[in-house]
Amino acid sequence: MRTSSIIEWKEDGITLKEAEITRSDSSNCRGEIYVVGLGPGDLEYLSIKAFKVIKEVDVVVGYNTYIDLLEDLIDEEQEVISTGMTKEVDRTQLAVEAAQDGKRVAMISSGDAGVYGMAGLVLEMVAENELDLSVEIIPGITAANAAASTLGAPLMHDYAVISLSDLLTPWEVIIDRLEKAAAGDFVIALYNPKSKQRTEQIKEARNIFLKHKAPDTPVGIVRSAKRGTEEMMITDLENMLNHEINMVTTVIIGNSETFTFADLMITPRGYEL
Ligand code: SAH
Numbered sequence: 581m582r583t584s585s586i587i588e589w590k591e592d593g594i595t596l597k598e599a600e601i602t603r604s605d606s607s608n609c610r611g612e613i614y615v616v617g618l619g620p621g622d623l624e625y626l627s628i629k630a631f632k633v634i635k636e637v638d639v640v641v642g643y644n645t646y647i648d649l650l651e652d653l654i655d656e657e658q659e660v661i662s663t664g665m666t667k668e669v670d671r672t673q674l675a676v677e678a679a680q681d682g683k684r685v686a687m688i689s690s691g692d693a694g695v696y697g698m699a700g701l702v703l704e705m706v707a708e709n710e711l712d713l714s715v716e717i718i719p720g721i722t723a724a725n726a727a728a729s730t731l732g733a734p735l736m737h738d739y740a741v742i743s744l745s746d747l748l749t750p751w752e753v754i755i756d757r758l759e760k761a762a763a764g765d766f767v768i769a770l771y772n773p774k775s776k777q778r779t780e781q782i783k784e785a786r787n788i789f790l791k792h793k794a795p796d797t798p799v800g801i802v803r804s805a806k807r808g809t810e811e812m813m814i815t816d817l818e819n820m821l822n823h824e825i826n827m828v829t830t831v832i833i834g835n836s837e838t839f840t841f842a843d844l845m846i847t848p849r850g851y852e853l
Contacts (some may be wrong), residue, residue: 611679611713612637614686615702617693617720618646621807623653630718634686641675642688650688659683660791672701679713681834692722696743696771724769727802727830730812732844734800734832736764744781745772751781761807762792762832767838767847782825786803789833798834800845801825814845 614633619625634640636649639659642650647662654660661678663671675687689697699717728735740761745752759760760770768789774782789797795818802825803811813823817833825831838847 581748593776594753601703610770611682613675613679613702613706613713613715614684614718615693615699616686616688616718617697617702617716617722618649618688618690619693620723620805621649621727623649625721625806627718627720630649631718633718634688637677637686638682638683639675639685640688641671641678641685643671643690644791646688658740668698668701670707672840674699674712675704676705676709677705689720690723691726692720693717694719695722695724702843709766713757721806723771723805724832725832727769727800727812727832729831730802730810731800731806731814732846734798734834734838734845734847735767735769736849737835737837738764739769740764740766741769741771744774744785745770745778746778746781754781755784755788758788762789765835766791768833770833772827773829773831774825775827781823782831786820793833793836797836798838798845800834800839801829803829804833812843814840814843815843 585767614637616630616633618630619627631653634653637658639661640647640650640654641661642663644662647660649796659780661674668764668777672687675685679685687698689699694717702715705711706715724735742754744754744758745747755840770785797817799815799817799820801813801820801823803816803824815823820831832845833848834845838845840846
């Protein structure tokens, strides 16, 4: 048996022990912000580094749903600041203020914090205000990688990740990128594909793909990847809109080489077999 401060390897698997808590009296310290990617959902997919940071900080800041996921990790001495989903700027402001008070702060983001997550916003705020804070980004498993692993190996060749949300990006820009990625025969992973209000974008995206890709191009749809409620479906461009697509869905459209086998989606890397 090998042990380290927080992990224990045993015959029957790995156990995470309580981290050696190094939380200290933080007054007079330079503030620290860790922007922590939680991975796709289930805590089994949280990195050990992320686990350790969440255990050690004084303050945990995040969107309510993600804070709930971490309930078992956070102890009473830690301060928790949770806000609603669209409050990213307010949330970042609160995290920065806590760090400026000399606290160690974990800013929680789903998946990878640097993929449509909180990392950019935190760094932009620090840069814009020339703040004397230490910032560290802790990577997480992004939805595209989580979904791909459920589908098989669809991202084995060059791929593009495109968000269909036009809240912060003009729709013309998104259309242009969809066109170019499809024309370049990239595998394409779509984030934010459809919400209750945004129902047309996924249809328009499919029409663009059909200009460059065959109707039988494999399409993988994964809802709630790597969460207890995960559901997956392999279909094709022709039929993809007949399946439920929502805001916890990642849609992966294959390239011209992608094929299906049993319930797997595979993009060849190019090896001779
Ligand atoms: N930072 C996150 C992405 C945030 S954008 C990451 O790296 O994963 C939000 C979009 O991510 C959702 O609309 C959905 O398309 C995708 N997503 C997030 N979690 C997911 C999951 N568990 N399963 C499938 N898609 C997911």
